[in-house]
Amino acid sequence: MKKDIILAGVGGQGILSIAAVIGMAAVESGLYLKQAEVHGMSQRGGAVQSHLRISDSPIASDLIPEGSCDMILSVEPMEALRYLPFLAKDGWVVTSTKTFENIEDYPAEDELFEQIRLIENHVLIDANAIARELGSQKISNMVMLGAASMHLGLGTEYLEGAMNTLFGRKGEEVVALNIKALMAGKEGIRI
Amino acid sequence: MKEFVLLGDEAIGQGALDAGLSGVYAYPGTPSTEITEFIQKSKEAIERNVHAQWSANEKTAMEAGLGMSYAGKRAMVCMKHVGLNVAADAFINAGMTGVNGGLVVVVADDPSMHSSQNEQDSRFYGKFAMIPVLEPATQQEAYEMTRYGFDLSEKFALPVMLRITTRLAHSRSAVERSELRSENEVKLPADLKQFILLPAPARKKYKLLLSIQDKLEQESITSGLNRTEAGEDHSKGIIACGLSYNYYQEVAANAGLNYPVLKISQYPVPAELLNEFVKGVDQVVVLEEGAPMLEESLTGILENNYQIGGRLNGLLPRDGELDPLNVKKAMGIESEPARLIPDVVKNRPPALCKGCGHIDMYNALGEALDSYGPGRVFSDIGCYTLGALPPYNAINSCVDMGASITMAKGASDAGLRPAVAVIGDSTFTHSGMTGLLDAVVEQTPLTIIISDNSTTGMTGGQQSHATNRLFDICRGIGVEEEHLRQMNPLRKHHEENMVMVADELAYEGVSVIIAQRECIQTASRSLRKEKSAKS
Numbered sequence A: 001m002k003k004d005i006i007l008a009g010v011g012g013q014g015i016l017s018i019a020a021v022i023g024m025a026a027v028e029s030g031l032y033l034k035q036a037e038v039h040g041m042s043q044r045g046g047a048v049q050s051h052l053r054i055s056d057s058p059i060a061s062d063l064i065p066e067g068s069c070d071m072i073l074s075v076e077p078m079e080a081l082r083y084l085p086f087l088a089k090d091g092w093v094v095t096s097t098k099t100f101e102n103i104e105d106y107p108a109e110d111e112l113f114e115q116i117r118l119i120e121n122h123v124l125i126d127a128n129a130i131a132r133e134l135g136s137q138k139i140s141n142m143v144m145l146g147a148a149s150m151h152l153g154l155g156t157e158y159l160e161g162a163m164n165t166l167f168g169r170k171g172e173e174v175v176a177l178n179i180k181a182l183m184a185g186k187e188g189i190r191i
Numbered sequence B: 001m002k003e004f005v006l007l008g009d010e011a012i013g014q015g016a017l018d019a020g021l022s023g024v025y026a027y028p029g030t031p032s033t034e035i036t037e038f039i040q041k042s043k044e045a046i047e048r049n050v051h052a053q054w055s056a057n058e059k060t061a062m063e064a065g066l067g068m069s070y071a072g073k074r075a076m077v078c079m080k081h082v083g084l085n086v087a088a089d090a091f092i093n094a095g096m097t098g099v100n101g102g103l104v105v106v107v108a109d110d111p112s113m114h115s116s117q118n119e120q121d122s123r124f125y126g127k128f129a130m131i132p133v134l135e136p137a138t139q140q141e142a143y144e145m146t147r148y149g150f151d152l153s154e155k156f157a158l159p160v161m162l163r164i165t166t167r168l169a170h171s172r173s174a175v176e177r178s179e180l181r182s183e184n185e186v187k188l189p190a191d192l193k194q195f196i197l198l199p200a201p202a203r204k205k206y207k208l209l210l211s212i213q214d215k216l217e218q219e220s221i222t223s224g225l226n227r228t229e230a231g232e233d234h235s236k237g238i239i240a241c242g243l244s245y246n247y248y249q250e251v252a253a254n255a256g257l258n259y260p261v262l263k264i265s266q267y268p269v270p271a272e273l274l275n276e277f278v279k280g281v282d283q284v285v286v287l288e289e290g291a292p293m294l295e296e297s298l299t300g301i302l303e304n305n306y307q308i309g310g311r312l313n314g315l316l317p318r319d320g321e322l323d324p325l326n327v328k329k330a331m332g333i334e335s336e337p338a339r340l341i342p343d344v345v346k347n348r349p350p351a352l353c354k355g356c357g358h359i360d361m362y363n364a365l366g367e368a369l370d371s372y373g374p375g376r377v378f379s380d381i382g383c384y385t386l387g388a389l390p391p392y393n394a395i396n397s398c399v400d401m402g403a404s405i406t407m408a409k410g411a412s413d414a415g416l417r418p419a420v421a422v423i424g425d426s427t428f429t430h431s432g433m434t435g436l437l438d439a440v441v442e443q444t445p446l447t448i449i450i451s452d453n454s455t456t457g458m459t460g461g462q463q464s465h466a467t468n469r470l471f472d473i474c475r476g477i478g479v480e481e482e483h484l485r486q487m488n489p490l491r492k493h494h495e496e497n498m499v500m501v502a503d504e505l506a507y508e509g510v511s512v513i514i515a516q517r518e519c520i521q522t523a524s525r526s527l528r529k530e531k532s533a534k535s
């Protein structure tokens, strides 16, 4: 078992919270993990990404080689496309449809979606709308994680366990809400 | 033993704590910041009362670390690569004095300049100071080599450099801890003159330093950190320094390569080790993160004429960090990307946050400068450097920390009027204050804006030594009170702020305007903390 995942987004969108859940779930299921993050200047509203590698055998490189990424999981549609050279031929792009427009020449939404639809294996999901219906915009990242979960090769119980550990000190309600978001994303349906 | 998932930086922090650290001294700087932050947050460190407060700059950090070592305890000093330029005087001379308690200097380089002005390779400084340099490839090695660094430092009574790069600093993996070692007791150096570098004793110390170089080289063999891995295919021999070893392994596993490998993680690298390794291979390929330092030295070291491939002959790019792709190409494996980045994808550079006080400061300054024309604003390093980008286009320089005030002074001396310096609060106390003294002594016509967000923002919001001290510092240095002004950079005060700047631009002497408004990131963080404390 080996999964190479690129998490993509804009500095401040909190992609590292997704990475933390996947990472902890992977380690708890006894897998090896390497996860390269972006800290520093780009976190100020710039493009950020995290290379997340999980495997049942030791991992050498902290960076994913080009053309071998199993999934790009993006919380922003333009950012989903930025790392395409890394994507394997049969790789998946799972992205939120919600744009984050903080630059003047941000492209038209339709052009972005058109490009995403050209990728054979893609999932476009309005995570923000789902999160809103569940009662909090803050959990849209966990909706995205849910949408991607079937391609992670990790048991849902491990993802839930990781959420328990990571969000536990914020209270049971917060944990429950995040798990609900995970499930909603997984089923891709609105509750 | 339980495994912990740690960033490379955090592994170093944990490694130091477990090795009996008594104090870390540092100034923030990407990608080194998280080492000190880890120790600051560590329960064990707090219980043990390990020193972990930030220093004013890298030089004060280096000197304090050396002082703790003088007193017999183990100290660690952390900085980013350019920080070592600031600490260089203390660093090089610490090689001359040697140490008493173990002293490890961690320097985090930033090849590809993700968050830096240059990509200088700190291994040169290690060589310059003639001290051992360790270069881990993995988080586990980072943990272990930190402890070994203290051992080595105490064994040879020398500071030891631990050199990492961005990818290791900011990548997580599982780390296994070893047993905890207790801290040293306070103990004076056996020779109370060890740290006196007057010319006569300094000459002796230098001869001593020269005389142990052979032993340091031997140690680079016996430690096992530089190790040879046999391979069946002798058409190439791979010398892989530090992190580059990981990329070679990745490529080799995927492509089924089987070349002999010499993994380098400790310097100085003895010539005999290199000569032994290259025997029997047709071509040598050197992989190193940063500058072609080892590669360059090989021509002088290798006994026969070998074909050497690396960053110098174009086998690898001369600049930027290594990655699995450029290492793969260097192995002669061509690869075409299956997919390209579509044209609709636009650059998304970092930007000042919405509502940031630096923006209102630049708006006031920009309007006040309108009548004089462009090209007069010397700036510095911090979030406010993002004022260089559109729509602000507000500054004309960003060179090294503290350079705004001194460059503006030089330009003013040359006759450029008005000359303006824009500097952040943390940068001002890092190395802007001394330049202000120069200007005050000469009454140089100069307008200095200290854009004070009361934090070290660019590196993630660390406590700033300047907070609540700026006014007194400036007055103490001798800025006239009529020209020591304070503004609140908010849009609603734009008119009065603009007039204030315009007035000071017209003054033929030193003016300092402190534009104070808390960073909106730290402000909302403390708001969130308050909220969760209440609930």
Ligand SMILES: Cc1ncc(C[n+]2csc(CCOP(=O)(O)OP(=O)(O)O)c2C)c(N)n1
Residues within 6 Å of the ligand: B027, B028, B029, B030, B058, B080, B082, B083, B084, B086, B381, B382, B383, B384, B401, B423, B424, B425, B426, B427, B428, B453, B455, B456, B457, B458, B459, B464
């Ligand atoms: C010698 C050196 N040390 C550290 C850094 C890293 N660094 C860049 S900006 C910065 C913080 C600046 O803080 P401040 O001046 O208060 O400005 P702010 O980012 O808060 O606007 C630091 C620590 C550096 N570039 N050079």
